[in-house]
Amino acid sequence: MxxxxxxxxxxxxxxxxxxxxxxxxxxxxxxxxxxxxxxxxxxxxxxxxxxxxxxxxxxxxxxxxxxxxxxxxxxxxxxxxxxxxxxxxxxxxxxxxxxxxxxxxxxxxxxxxxxxxxxTLAFAQLEKSSRYDLYDITTSAKKRGKGWVIDGEKLVVINGQSAETLVVTARSRGAQRDKGGIGVFLVPADAKGLTKKIYATQDGLHAADVTFTSVEVGAEAVVGDPENALSLIERVVDEARAALCAEAVGAMDESLKITVEYLKTRKQFGVLIGSFQSLRHRAADMFVALEQARSMSMLATMATNCDDAADRLQLVAAAKVQIARSGKLIGEEAIQLHGGIGMTMDARIGHYFKRLTMVERAFGDPGYHLRRVSESGPLV
Structure with a gap:
């Protein structure tokens, strides 16, 4: 390739x-x-x-x-x-x-x-009990005439404060964890019955918990099939996971550069700490982890073009696992090599670590994706 x-x-x-x-x-x-x-x-x-x-x-x-x-x-x-x-x-x-x-x-x-x-728009998907399962949905969408009425609550909607439109997953029929009966709806952020609780996340972004109380939308709000949208949701979220992998690679790359530069300039007892072989080895381990993450990010990027959902799931999940492992190693080593200053709000490196930690959890933590890989069989 x-x-x-x-x-x-x-x-x-x-x-x-x-x-x-x-x-x-x-x-x-x-x-x-x-x-x-x-x-x-x-x-x-x-x-x-x-x-x-x-x-x-x-x-x-x-x-x-x-x-x-x-x-x-x-x-x-x-x-x-x-x-x-x-x-x-x-x-x-x-x-x-x-x-x-x-x-x-x-x-x-x-x-x-x-x-x-x-x-700008925002994706309203996560619920209190859904964890990482995209089909675990209690928010309801009930048919009323030609339109729909949406009731429920969505959590940690990134950009929920500023978005003019929300893309909302809701259940049009069936039980909470059924894979059928799921729809996607375009909901104006100023719709009657929609309320938000705004807050900042650990990595500096802003999110909102959004409550829908008899929010009415027209037939034109439905994206695709209102009862069989899970495959669409999975495809788009896999693309989001691949994009997050790429973002994490960028953050890891910069974290390594910042750390190596710090090792080259920071002195301890009159000696550059970058001259210590043990610290050079740790920086080398960070480089290896970065290159592993980069290759898996490329794999996830290529996988988003797979029409076979099972193949795409397997490859993107494997990439997400490696990204999480590399991000944890690089983030923790960067903080350790910076010493106490790395934990301060004034140090850039701490903010990269925060973002990498949030990416690790977004749309599935490493444990969740490792299970997905193991359940799907040998990698293609």
Whole structure:
């Protein structure tokens, strides 16, 4: 397999890396995190201005018709810069639902405003008892005339504070853990009966717990089949997992660079600590873990193009396990090698560790994905 980037992909990498290098140092990030919603609207417009919000969408929908590799490139850059802006929930996840399951009318209504940066979205999926099972849903969607009435609660909705539209999973029939009877609905964030509890997460993002009390939506709100949307949800979430793997690789890469630079400049008792062989060995272990993670991130990226859901599940789950292991090793070693300063809010490295820890848990922790791999049989 050829792992070299094409000329267009190299230009994309240079473009996004250059933009974030000029606009996203650590001090600037501290200012962005204090803005309404916890991210910068100006930076979001710059991402839109460079066409980055339209990368995965078809040219016929106003996008660039790029694929998973281009998304991987952008997400790695996002990880290196610790970007706060809601690229994952808006473009990758909610945009993914529209790309794979949206009607022509839904694409016309939503994609242009995603691409030009005038609208952000959020994915409302997690519930109190659902853990990581995408089909464990108690939020209900009951038919009323031509429309639907949604009742229930969703937790930790990333970008839930700022999003103009929520993509909501809800049960149209059946019991709580049935794999059938599940639908996906586009719900305006200002809909009557929708309330939010806003809070910051450990990695600096903002989330919301969203309650739906007799929230009415029309027939046009349904994405795909309102009773058989689980396969669509699984496909989009697998793409989100692959994107998170790429983001984690970017964060690990930068963590290693920061740590190596610290070893080269920090003195203890008048001696550079980077001269100690034992610390060099630990840095070498971090490098090995990074390269293992990078290769598995590439595998997950390629796997998102699999039409066979079982193959995709197996490969993405395996990648998520390795990403978690590498992230834990690199994050912990980076903190240890920085000493006490690594635990302070003023040290960049601690913020990378926080983000890696959150990525480890997002859409399934390593134990969950290891079970998925073992239950699916030998790797293809």
């Amino acid at each position: 050829d792992f070299e980037l094409s000329e267009e992909q190299r230009l994309l990498k240079e473009s996004v890396d250059g933009l974030l290098a000029n606009t996203y140092d650590f001090e600037q990030r501290k200012r962005y995190i204090k803005e309404n919603g916890g991210w910068s609207k100006l930076i979001w417009q710059k991402l839109a201005g460079q066409g980055l919000l339209g990368v995965p969408f078809a040219e016929s929908d106003g996008g660039f018709g790029a694929g998973a590799v281009e998304t991987m490139i952008i997400m790695e850059a996002i990880g290196r810069a610790l970007v706060l802006e809601p690229y994952l929930p808006t473009v990758v996840i909610c945009g993914g639902f529209l790309r794979h399951g949206g009607s022509v009318a839904q694409k016309v209504a939503h994609l242009p405003s995603i691409i030009d940066g005038s609208r």
